[in-house]
Amino acid sequence: MSTGIVLEGGAMRGMFTAGVLDVMMENNIEFDGAAGVSAGAVFGCNLKSRQIGRAIRYNKRFAKDWRYCSVASLILTGDMFGAEFCYEKIPFHYDPFDLETYRSNPMPLYAVMTDVDTGKAVYKELKEGSGIDMMYFKASASMPIASRPVEILGHRYLDGGMSDSIPLGFMQKQGYDKNVVVLTQPPGFVKEPARDIRVIGILLHKYPAIVRAMARRHTMYNKELELVKKCAAEGSVFIIQPSESLHINHTEHDPSELQRVYDIGRRTMEEKLSGLKEFIG
Numbered sequence: 001m002s003t004g005i006v007l008e009g010g011a012m013r014g015m016f017t018a019g020v021l022d023v024m025m026e027n028n029i030e031f032d033g034a035a036g037v038s039a040g041a042v043f044g045c046n047l048k049s050r051q052i053g054r055a056i057r058y059n060k061r062f063a064k065d066w067r068y069c070s071v072a073s074l075i076l077t078g079d080m081f082g083a084e085f086c087y088e089k090i091p092f093h094y095d096p097f098d099l100e101t102y103r104s105n106p107m108p109l110y111a112v113m114t115d116v117d118t119g120k121a122v123y124k125e126l127k128e129g130s131g132i133d134m135m136y137f138k139a140s141a142s143m144p145i146a147s148r149p150v151e152i153l154g155h156r157y158l159d160g161g162m163s164d165s166i167p168l169g170f171m172q173k174q175g176y177d178k179n180v181v182v183l184t185q186p187p188g189f190v191k192e193p194a195r196d197i198r199v200i201g202i203l204l205h206k207y208p209a210i211v212r213a214m215a216r217r218h219t220m221y222n223k224e225l226e227l228v229k230k231c232a233a234e235g236s237v238f239i240i241q242p243s244e245s246l247h248i249n250h251t252e253h254d255p256s257e258l259q260r261v262y263d264i265g266r267r268t269m270e271e272k273l274s275g276l277k278e279f280i281g
Helices: 011-026 039-048 054-061 071-077 083-094 099-104 132-140 168-173 197-203 208-215 217-234 255-280
Strands: 003-007 033-037 109-115 121-125 150-152 155-159 178-182 237-240
Touching (some): 011 039, 011 054, 054 255, 071 083, 109 132, 168 217
Parallel strands (some): 033 109
C-alpha cells in the first residue's frame, strides 16, 4: 500500500508542522508521496530536501526583518511576505535549499493553489524545487488581500487553503491508500464563516471567484475534516494535530513564539512516534 502525507496550512501555525516533520526525518520516516497547502507546502518542501531544522532556523532568523514579513513589505512590494526575499534570497542565498537532494528524492510533492479566475483548486507536482516551482510554492502560500495574485504561464493563483485546505481526497485519488494527515488546529475545531465577507468582497472586487471561495470556505473545510475523521476511524488515516489551540499570530514576529509552537510539534510527534511506525508498517 502507498502511504502519503497531507500537510494543512495555517500561516505560522505551520511551525507546528515543521516540528512534526523534523522528528519524522530524525527517525528516518519516509512517505511515498506528499501534498502541502500554503505553509504546509513551503515548510513541507524541507521533507523532500531532507533538511532537518531549516524551517525553524530561517523563520527565527528573519522573524523581525521587514523584508520577510511586514506591513512595510506590503506597501512597498504588494506582498506582506516579500516575494523576492522569501522565494529568492532565503532559499538560494541566506539558507540554501538543497536542490540536489530535493530532485533526487523520488517522493512526489504536490502543492495546492487556488485559480483566481475559477476559485477552484489546482494541484502541481513540483519536481525541481527552483524556477517555476518556487513560483508555485509562492502561489500556494499567497494569502488574499495580503498578497498579489501570482501569475504563472497565463494563469493567476492565490492561497490553496481557500479551495482545498486538507487535500486528503486528492491524495486518495492519486492512489495513496494510507495517509498521515498533519493538522494545525486541535480536535473539535469547527471553522466558522468568514467575518466581514462584505468588506472582503469590496477589497477583492476584481476577483469575484476568490470572494465566493472565501465565503464557502468554512463549509468545504468542515466537510474535509469529517472525511479525515471518518478515514481515521476506518484505519486508513493517521492524524497528527496539537492537543489545543496554538494561539499564534498569522504573521508572528517573536522568535520565542515560533520556537514554542515548533516545540509543541516536536513533542506531539515524539508522543505519536510508535503509533505512526505501526501505522506505516
